[in-house]
Amino acid sequence: MKKGLSIFLAIIFVLSVALAGCGGGTTDTTTKPSEQASDKPAAEVQKTLVFGRGGDSVSLDPSQVTDGESLNVTKNIFDTLIDYKDGNTEIQPALAETWESSADGLVWTFKLKQGVKFHDGTDFNAEAVVFNFNRWMDPANEYHQGDFPYYGYMFGGYKGDEGHVIKEVVAKDEFTVEIQLNAPQGPFLNNLAMTPFAIASPEAVKKHKDKFGEHPVGTGPFVFVEWLPNDKIVLDKNPNYYKTGFPLLEKIIFKSIPDNSARFTALQSGDIDMMDGVNPDDVTLAEGNENLQVWLRPSMNVGYLAFNTEKAPFDNPKVRQALSMAVNKQGLIDAFYNGLAEPAKNPMPPSLWGYNDSITDYEYNLVKAKELLAEAGFPNGFETDFWYMPVPRPYIPQGKKIAEAMQADFEKIGVKVNLRTEEWATYLDLTGKGEHSMALLGWTGDNGDPDNFIYVLLDKDNAKGPDAGNIAFYKNDALHDILIKAQQSSDEAERTKLYEDAQEIIHNDAPWVPLVHSTPPLVGKKNIKGFNPHPTGSDKFTEVHFE
């Protein structure tokens, strides 16, 4: 009896101390309603949006970064001269109201919006634009501190480099800016719409110098408040935003929650309002949850199978066409993308202007494929190597499994492929040199211009080792002429026509099998309205609100 009592006492002791030790004690947590309820004012419409994401930003100076987590936040703090339209990569006015180019495409004149102020109260004007361009492009500039990687990439290097596109940027009057180019650049306007070329407050740059990325000041719909690294970034509404009545939210908090499952749990628990980086299985769960909604971001990428057209038998277009008929794209999407992708028929995604929708894809038909192969002189097929990427990429999440599925189909038409891979850096290195016969690879676009896909990936200029972007080593002079003409034109209608023709040529020559354009999912509360995910991966929350 005595023993029994002491055991009982000891257990009580253990439990009570343990509970006291691990925090507030059970009474606190059980008698109160959920924390969310006590945290958030009930009834009235929610004005703060908590966006859960997997990583943290690198810097909040958009000109210094290339990562999506930085650009997604800065898109809301800053504005660009030109912006993309909702849901596609066509352009529309932003800080610049109108623009025109000289006949030779070398001089661009921008009329700026008047009365816009930076968050620090200083005026946005032509001088501010000139200051920003000089900071990005001139290594001798006092404020050119850092790497400015996207500037160099999109505008052919920096001032003084051979191939640098921009000659000079001049303020013609308070609200007129003239940008003079060394050579016409077709994608010029699309480039200017990229967040890395957003206009920062010159005063703030002068004040914070190389620490500007910790104290960003722009003209955007939201004002930077604080950044707790690896935890959260807080933005408040800009009451003086140039779009009157906007933004609709009072506050946005970007909260870093590294684990995809934990982030999804946090969403279901009400700790956050929306999230990206959703596990495919969780998308299915979210679709079945009446409190949640799913958005699919329009694709701006392409996953493809490239044939090395310099190697036999892939120097024969009929062989390439035959293999194109032996790929079951929809099957791959259902099996390996959970349906979160669309089959590709062109080397660029349909969210881009200039996409040629009139092209009919090669049908998946093994009998016809075999016939065509026989016609090409390979009635019994052949043997070759097939490289697949060792790491998951947004456009090809499971390289090995996708390669195995395609291998099985190729086998049916008599083509025996030997799968091969390398460590990722080596893989890029060797495919860039052209060691493969067939290889999987993909591309995510930067500026939403067709040039950024077709020229980079399929022009003969880029079919040279050791760093070929065109790993099909496909060289077509007719295509090259079209692409160069399109680069030098500033007439959008003309460029659209040229790129449509280019896709026609590529389709017939089949240097690739374009496989898929993946559409990354986002999940959020059902009552979120006004959110329209943009293909570039960065979203402005100006019109987002709760109902």
Added chain:
Amino acid sequence: MFAYTVRRLIMLIPVLIGMSILVFSIIHLIPGDPAKTLLGEKASPEVLEKMREDLGLNDPLLVQYKNYMVNLLQGDLGTSIKTKRSISEEIKPYLAATVELTFFAMLFAVIVGVNAGIIAAWKQNSWFDYIAMLIALIGVSMPVFWLGLMEQYIFAQKLQWLPSIGRDSILNPINSITNFYIIDTVIQGDFDGLKQILKHLILPSIALGTIPMAIIARMTRSSMLEVMKADYIRTARAKGVAQFFLVYKHALKNAFIPVLTVVGLQTGLLLGGAVLTETIFAWPGVGKYLYDAISVRDYPVIQSGILMIATIFVIINLIVDLLYSAIDPRIRYQ
């Protein structure tokens, strides 16, 4: 004892130098390039080269090591390649977050583990013993990420009792002064804030503390079993000392020394090794900070961060050694 402490602190120096050489060699031997990971695949060779040059990555390794050590000796932990911020400044909130979490995880582990071990030994071969040791076995082999996700699912999503992630409420953050949120709320008299902080600590503390708890329970049990067989215990029992006092007062003191060693080691391990818990609970701690640094090859952060944790680890073990004599006066330090 003072001389002993000083001697131990001096011994810290070669340990840390050895550690710095080891860490430096390992991180420079693994392939990967911070310039490439930071600027992305599309950066031009010129930009990459400029960054490597600016960071001094083109210098011979010995020169790089020398530069690092010279700065370190001047108290400069270096600058992060990724964020370009001073590491000694940047690491403070992360370290505070981890120390706070580790403290509560170990509190949970010690209180539950020690008591469970004692009772299991006291009631050896009873149902309690079997169940406690079974739980300890499960606890040792429990994957932390699974436990964490289950906790979140049950207590945050289904029951809605506790917040699923973070150190404080996202919408009503506390006003931080020292980065130790418990201390911050207490000195500001913000008791609602304190309650909120404690609520945020419960789930991650249990997730992080479960493995040490299980180890401590097993250690305590075996240590207690040995002591319970000692002559002085039999004598005490013969004198009629109540079982409870016999166990908690007479036996525990002698059984506690090996347990204390384990507690010290486990605390040190948790400080640097809480990456999984920190990832699942979005806890902005030093483990996640270092993990991110390793994935982008942020060499200065990896080096300084690991050195810092190593220092704390050694100091904790020193404290544990000093505590031995407090528990057992027969232990003397010469």
